[in-house]
Amino acid sequence: MESIFTFESLAFTLVVKVLAVVAFFFVAPLVVGYMEHKVLGHMQARLGPMEAGIGPIKHGVGQLVADGAKFIQKEDITPAAADKWVFALAPGVALVPVMAVLVVVPFGPGVWVENLDAGIFFALAATGVAVIGILMAGWGSANKYSLMGALRGAAQLIAYELPLFLAAAAVVIQAGTLSLVGIVEAQAEPWFFGIPMWFVVPQIFGFMLFFTASLAELSRPPFDMPIADSEIIFGHMTEYTGLRYALFMLAEYAGMVVLSALTTVLFLGGWYLVPGTTWPYDQLPQWAAALLGFGVTMGKIFALTFVMVWFRATFPRLREDQLQRFSWLFLIPLAILQIVIVGILKVVAS
């Protein structure tokens, strides 16, 4: 299937694709951010933002827009001792990889920008680059707290990257393809003696540890040691103000969307509604299928981000060494076990 953003003219196609990625990149995090405000609020026996609104709709729906406007007005401070270039570039380095991943994620039948043959490889490689932005911010800020946060972030990378990749490898073994679109389509077929299921069923360990590892990748609670506001002020973001700080926050929320999208694609059947079948997409015109597919994918993504927010309201923060122990003694053996299980099932099923 071709991407729905493909047109006759190459230049026009390019413009539409870039616009689609950028628009999604700026809107989806706002929705997730708003959800975090409200969900956290209600979980914590309070209301969350209630006043800022768009037109007659209140309940704080305009809160993040107002926040964004505020950030733009703030003074842009660079510490005197900072490494100016590194300091200035860091938010961009943290942001761009997240945007790059969006290029390969399929959001519905035909709703993708590029169907790379090595899609999952590209996506995971790109998310790993974001930590360089954190390191740059930590080093460039000339602040001890920032430096500690950056080093914690780098240490965390070692802990979560391996389980993340191993979990994805198990999916690739089962799907028999590296393409993200291919992985979703593989989930439409009944598997293991005709039982309809998405990859989440045979790969329940993989699903859980991919999700856990992506929390660590995002520095979301309970793995927010690189930020740890009660210990090291705000980690690598301590010295950032205004728009640059907003860019870091945008990277975090866009990261939530992107990693939830990857989890959806790898384990939860992507845009499919019913396990083991392509219904109702095979009976719909292309535009309707694309629309429905997008809706279903976003629904699954928001369900996952809701769980991320839920975790934040529930769990305290782990310690850095505890994460390492958790990763090497629990996540990685579990990931290897998952690969073994999938391997055996694959041989038995065929």
Added chain:
Amino acid sequence: MTEAIASDTGGTVLPGGPGEAMLVEVRDQGALQTQDMNLNIGPQHPATHGVLRVVIDLDGEQIVRARPVIGYMHRGFEKLAEARDYRQIIALVNRHDWLSAFCNEIGVALAVERMLELEVPERAQWIRVLMCEWNRILNHLMFIGSFGLELGAITPVFFAFREREDIQHLMEAATGGRLHFTYNRVGGLKEDLPLGFLAASEQMVRNVRTRSQEYRDLLQGNEIFLARTRGVGSLPPDVALDYGVSGPTLHATGVPEDARVTEPYAAYDKVEVPVPVKENGDSFDRFMCLLDRMDASLYIIEQVLDNLPAGPVTTKLPKTVKAPEGEIYVRTENPLGQGGYYLVSDGKKTPWRCKMRTPSFNNISMVPYLLEGALLSDMIAILGSVFFVVGDVDR
């Protein structure tokens, strides 16, 4: 530089000689040499509850040495007390530890009453116990919430403030204050409890009891919370006693010393005071002590509500209160530990000297002991569980 000095003294640096300070101690010969990082935690830092400053030397994430620097909030309450008459001091002493105002003011009221050999009406004494315990719960709720917050659990603090708000409403009805109650008077209380207070109190006891279960569910059974607090910052009882640690921090080490039991004041000799103790003295035990003490306080409140006698709550006093010449020391069990009030009178309207022993000061003094060798992340778990209020440290 070191070489130059070394050659002056014939190639060796003598201990105590001029070059000694120049020598850098080389640890773990052959291993990678690392340099310790000197880090200022505070005076403005989210984990220090105000303006405590801790200067720490870090080796990676490990704390080599920690030195608390206090005094950023010194407001000279003790000296101010020398210029206030005995009744005015009550409004003064409830301010240094803003989280346990009532428990602070009762100490001075008791001291002056004992100097004057004044008989305080029975009802006033019972109400003092009631208010003390409500204030204790108010204080403990604050620390339960903030401890979770420092460990990254952001929800308990909102729950704690929900209850705090309700209890503050209750106390406001009786005292007119939300934080600084100033409800004590020399010889009794400002006024009697308002109508309906006892019924509201009873309702509140039930509320807090059911909700204190929520904190237990949220934190006690949480794997991560256990991993962050169990065995972290263990304090042996003998060290705790050496540093003069008291209150929940001491009870967590297994020492049941409580001024309400050993030296009862107000009506504490007429109620049963449970003192929950733990064994290990680590952060987790200190936190659990706090939760258990809340339940104990609720139990005491129930006893007061059942047995509150009728009668007046104030004593008639002359227009100027002049304590007879002499000195007195009064111990009270404040929420954070033992408070001591030492008053010296030379027979005038104002005390000649007022000295307060505040629990936070002693609790913070053993922080270097606990922090040595701990990880930076554990520093938060330790500072959060060695309960202190900076105003109470600096006075």
